[in-house]
Amino acid sequence: MKDLNLYTGKRIARRNDGSFLHGSGQYTDDLDPADMLHAAIIRSPVANGTLIGFDVADVPSTATVLGPDALAEHVVGDLPVVWKLGGQWQERTPLLDTHLRYVGQPIGIVVAASRALAEDAAEAVILDIVDLPIVVDAKEALAADAPLLYPDSNSNVLAAFEAGDTADHIEEVFAAADRTLLTTIHIGRVHGVPMENRGLVVVPSPSGSLTITTSTQTAHAVRDVVCEVLGKRQNAVRVVAPDVGGGFGLKDHVYEDEIMTVIAAVVIGRPVKWIEDRNESFLTTTHARDEVHEVEVAFDFDGTLRGLRVDAVRNAGARFSIFGGGPLFAAFGVLPGPYKWDAIRGYGRLVATNTMSTGAYRGFGQTQAALVRERAVDLVAEALGRDPIDLRVQNMIRPEELPYGTRTFIEYDSGDYPSAALRAAELIMEPAWPEDGKVRGVGYCCYVQMTGIGNSDTNRAIGLDIGGFETADVRLEPDGTVRVATGVSPHGQGLETTIPQLVADELGVNIDDVELIWGDTETTPYSAYGTAASRSIALGGGSAVLASQKVAEQIRQVAGTMLEASPDDIRLTNGAATVAGTNVSVLIRDVAKRASQGFGMPEGVGPGLHARHAYDPTSATFSYATHACRVAVDVATGEVVVEDYVVVNDCGVMVNPTIIEGQIHGGVAQGLGAALMEEVLYDKNGQPLSSTMLDYQVPVSASIPDIRIEHMETPSPFTPGGMKGMGEGGTNGAYACVVNAVMAALPDVDNSTLHTPLTPARVWEAAQKKKQLD
Amino acid sequence: MKPPAFDYADPDTLDGALALLADHGDDALIIAGGQSLIPLLNLRLARPELVIDLRHIDDLFEVSVDESRLRSGTMVRAADLEEHPSAMTIPGLVPALSLIAHSQIRARTTIGGSVAHADPAAELPALLVALDGSVALKSSARGERTVEAADFFLGPLWTAREPDEILTSVTFPRHKGIVAIDEVAMRPGDFALVGVVTAYNVSAGMVTDPRIVLFGVAGTPIRATEAEAVLVGAAPDPAAFSAAAEKIRQHLTPLGDAHGSVEYRRHLAAVLVERSLVKNND
């Protein structure tokens, strides 16, 4: 255990800001190896069709074109799906296919001396396509006569699964309850919109090895997929994540166009760079959500929540993403939220349509679950004339009832849900609302977030092909500086600061002497996720704590030998190993030097000070929060302004509150965006209508009020150091609480169905439909 | 996306630019501020053989003012006109300019570019129509001419400019009453879902010369003549403004799209007109 806590819990300023503030960051497009060429991707112009001709006669000889046949020579397998659920037959998804299933689908690649020349050459390729009938809407794709995306299968359903209680049991619970209510919630399709688009630079070497620098959240998974589909040996492929300008889950996938770029570099034998432009990103970087939930809630007159039953259809797009049906399954898992229910049941179907795949995006289903459940709870409160917080707290799991097993076979670990809810309710009511004639409402969201998914065997049991561990490798250099190699991969989350905070405290050294090594398959331990799924501080940090503790023990042992004292009496603080209660000490850097010489090593320790620990958690760990916001609605125009926003957040032991608040701010902005303005649209021919940042509107500063945050700290009983993940929590909370606030501002409107985003047009239209009074 | 290849000319004189334009016709495009053209080039939606840059033509950067109007050279940047000492003397001008996109766009976008581009949701074309302004054009073959604002905007991104003409100046008359411009957009700086310019005078307690121009509802700015007619000779009070808004509801046939249905835009237009007139009155 650490002897002194200098850094953990403190608002240490970020250590990697300098390069970004002064323009010396190294993002993928900043790389410029010698002899590099540029690629452009040839993409399908149609949403459904068969490619019967790829004519390169007019392509200038200064460009190299690789069409489907040339590419196919290098491909040994299709793209993997790592989560297999519910009768899913698509275990791999097409990498190259002459059946074109969505606008933008990569068909081929052109390489030339510049991107402009590559695009000129790409335009000279003549595609011959036979059109096929198109289906864009998931419900329409379920119809018996719908066009089939995979004609060998007899339906567009890619997977169907259930979660929670059996149909019979929940029917009993519903029958026994005093009342039931129904609502339909349409969850709009969204796009993560990282500010940096995707891209990669592939450098082949004459020996056949490859270095791929790519804007990714997960270098090791990229290597997994590239090697799998191209039949390459992993020990000859190096993947590096440089500075990455945001990911939000989108860059946790590997894409056809990226694989094509690798093939092009191998074929040509020179470095090839492909950088996605924003237009391409909107078309062909993973979309998310696009679900319709039929929701039924059963409750008693006294406000007791009894059952929640959801039938959900999610638009999977033209092919499964690497996570398959995972997001919808994850949604069901956390559907209960912080409340006690007698029964919960989710039934979900993933349906293929002629649109871009939907996959992982901040929240990964937990955002949708929060909306669905918190809407249901608000409807119950409204039906019973109850205060929405009062009703929630009445039904909440009490702190003393934790750990608590939910109806969806998840066990929440620790926390105080009622205190967070009551405090948020207090905060949002102050200051008093303005009296200016505007219509206002307050909305809440209470959620529990599953973070740090694991352990590995549990993952396997729920259909995941990837484990749940993270590994850290901690090494003291001969001069005493510390190198922490991790499988997690920061792209804005501040891990370059927070993991060293943890390590510096465990080792008793100055944080300036600790460096995080990340994002390079050559120098870091394996991780299937990189940074995603709110895992990095709990599992990346937890593994770093455990590895550091091992190294700390080595330091004590060697220092003990040097000081002729028992290692048990050695304290590591302020860069020195000191015999407790004395001023007999040796600098840790001198211990490191001694260990690098191997002189007089104690039995079983050294030479060298170095340890690695793969931390496979006992269980996922559960952060939670209550979000509350106040909105003003201009009923005549439908415009919504979010005027005030509070969060009471508990993510266990906080390593750096400033970093946590930053994650909450950004998450809230994305949840608010999805609630009020963001939607990816297609026309009925599968042509994208959202392809620029003017069509697809993400929040600007004026959209987001200042956010008041209070913290609670209930340690995780599992994580070494007590941390819980929280990166996605802001989104989970904001989406539901903003929607609830708008609906609360319009109590007279028919709220039996809902369609997000609540754009001004939708708010106005909803306000025209008054409630039917019972 | 990168632009398709094109040639570039930046002549020193207007006549030089006109000669190039006459030679190349539809194969040439004028670049003024570039804030509308370059996005099109960057999507390969515009494919000129030649881009003619007006940035060296000093005459096009002049602003002149007299007691009845402000005349802006077409290359004057929106940001510069916004800060011009005389801009405030033209009611409606500075508010309209400040609604254009963001400050970083206004630094480059030009008065002439905005008017020539004629985006249906743009502010300056609507203001020009409301003020009964005009546009001066010149060609090599036919010399100079002036087109009234009411006749200039023909459809979405389509004006009365002939392919061999360059806009030389835009004239904003000084309205004697108050001019108000307002819009509803998803975020500040976005294209308007619906926008409105209103203006009127009051003489002997009655409204004279009302102007109501809507933008973002059709392919061009629309003058709401039925709503204007209701106001003529009426007292400027809430009842009259409400009656004007009702005319919008009865007569306006806006376009609908993914961001707003026909019904919503019609309703929004009526609401904005009423609010704008009420605000004008305060």
Place this chain on the structure above:
Amino acid sequence: MTSERTIEMNVNGRDYSLRCEPRRLLSEALREDCRLTGTHVGCEQGSCGACTVIVDGRAQRSCLMLAVQADGSNIETIEGVGADSETGHPVQIAMHQAHGLQCGFCTAGIVMSLVHAHRSGISRQDVTKEVLNGHLCRCTGYVNIRQAIDAAWVELEDNE
């Protein structure tokens, strides 16, 4: 068919002479020809603000200017801001202290706009309303950037 031009521009106090195709954007010329990769490209439509630089005293989108139009211009990019100071420009210091950046991709554009805004005497309130809304950030939710503006403007007001 398209003839390259030689253009002369001064960037961060240093003269550059470049051969450019007319279709080359200023953002490309800065990043690839001048090797100043601190200016980032997010959309090539002028909507996101990441590419904002200062040209002849105006903050503007470098993706919406042709390099040939910058012939004879003085340009400032992020690499030139605070380069003459040990700690950096007050805007840079404030952004760091307020945790106003996460992934860093949009940051240079925001810093350029803010540096220009202060130089132009724009007030604190107007910066947030008129300048910051011209920048998209997907990581921070803007809350801390506004804090940074407050701190930087106080600092800059104190120094006057």
